[in-house]
Amino acid sequence: MTASTEAHEFAEFLASVSAKSATPGLDLSVIRDIVDSNHKASTEPEDVTYAEVDANGVPALWAIPEGADPxxxxLHLHFGGSVTASMHSDRKAPGHIAKAAGARSLVVDFRLAPEHPYPAQxxxxxxxxxxxxxxxxxPHNIGSTGHSIGGTLAxxxxxxxxxxSEPTPGAIVSLSPWTDLTLHxxxxxxxxxxxxxxSRNTLELFRDAWIPDPTLDPADPQTSIANADLTGLPPTLVYHGEHETLADDGTHLADAKVTSETxxxxxxxxxxxxAAGSVxxxxxxxxxxGNWLHTHLNN
Structure with missing residues (x-):
């Protein structure tokens, strides 16, 4: 299947943002501002409103589709390798997903590394x-969703x-997850x-920021899901892109046979x-x- 014109334009957009953020000598705060501009690739979902809240001390943002099942x-977790992005730069995509699922979505603004390394997020x-x-x-009515590092956290x-030995969310949607921090x-x-x-270099930078403690092995199953015992996970939907450096990370979860769909x-x-709403x-x-979540959060 040939990708659409919009998909190619999206790829060019990502390349331009990545090139700007890779400019030598930039402060991390500037890089974060550049990465936040990725939100421009998404359109605003219609009939979805937003409300900032305090989730027991953790900033979060409700995405509330009109007519959503209360x-x-x-519970949506954003991209950014644990180092960049926020609930603000990643509110439109979960808004689209929430609308498709007929549910509200709480986008979590977890703390970022390197200021707050694992397991702060x-x-x-x-x-x-x-x-x-x-x-x-x-719990069975809560979906754990996220993409990139958010797909890992989900x-x-x-x-x-x-x-x-506590109840888990009723379903997981893990998009473009990072499951093997050894990068093998x-x-x-x-x-x-x-x-x-x-790129490998970018992921190495993210990993070193997220897990700076030399006594913590990147292969540890507490961070590398590829090495974890996945027995007992709720129904799990995995999506990944064919052109991703992390494509095999998503494939691993399919091989582990814990997914309902891949x-x-x-x-x-x-x-x-x-690219929600644009591609x-x-x-x-x-x-x-959305259809998958609607099915699995109604059991």
């Missing part, structure tokens, strides 16, 4: 999840709950020229979901994601 909630995600529970939301959260997958190199956002977006970029392939994926 009992169904998505997962701690914040768990705090927001517990906030939903104290508000009366049933799985690490229920794994932590399982380890603590073949697509890391074979897609080097195809992926317009990520999809590869032809010529898809990392993370393709940032036909992304919109088709969002429709499927």
């Amino acid at each position: 009992d169904k909630v998505l 997962l701690d914040d995600v768990e705090t927001a999840y517990r906030r939903l529970l104290t508000q009366g939301h049933e 799985i690490l959260l229920p794994l932590r709950q399982l380890a603590n 997958n073949k697509s890391m190199d074979t897609n080097e020229a195809n992926d317009k956002m990520l 999809h590869t977006l032809p010529e898809g970029q990392h993370p393709f979901i940032l 036909p392939e992304a919109n088709e994926a969002i429709t499927k994601i």
Whole structure:
């Protein structure tokens, strides 16, 4: 299948943003501002409103589609390698997904590395999840969703709950996840020229910021899902782009046979979901994601 014109334009947009953020000598604050501009690739979802909230000390943003089922909630975790992006730069895509699923979405503004290394991000995600529970939301009605590092956290959260013998969210949607922090997958190199956002060098920088403690092994299953025991995970939907350096990371989850569905977006970029509302392939994926969530959060 040949990618659409819009998909090629999206790839060019990602390349331009990545080139700006890679300018030598930039302060991290400037790089973060540049990365935040990725939100321009998405359109505003119609009939979705937003409200900033405090989730037990963790900043978060509700994306509220008109007519959303008040009992169904998505806990959405943003991209950025744990170092960049925010609930503001990643509010439109979860807004589109929430609308497709007929549920509200709480976009978590977790703390960023290197100021706050692992496990600060997962701690914040768990705090927001517990906030939903104290508000009366049933675990089986909560979807854990995210893309890129957010797709990783969307799985690490229920794994932590399982380890603590606590109820997990009812479903997981992991988009373009980073599952192997050792960077040993073949697509890391074979897609080097195809992926317009990520490279091995960028991921090494993210990893060193997220896990700066030399005593922590990147292969540890607490961070590398590829090495974790995934037994007991709730129904899990995985999407990844064909052109991603992390394509094999998504494939691993399919091989682990914990997923209900796995999809590869032809010529898809990392993370393709940032093109929500702008690229036909992304919109088709969002429709499927919404339908899947609607099914699995109604059991």
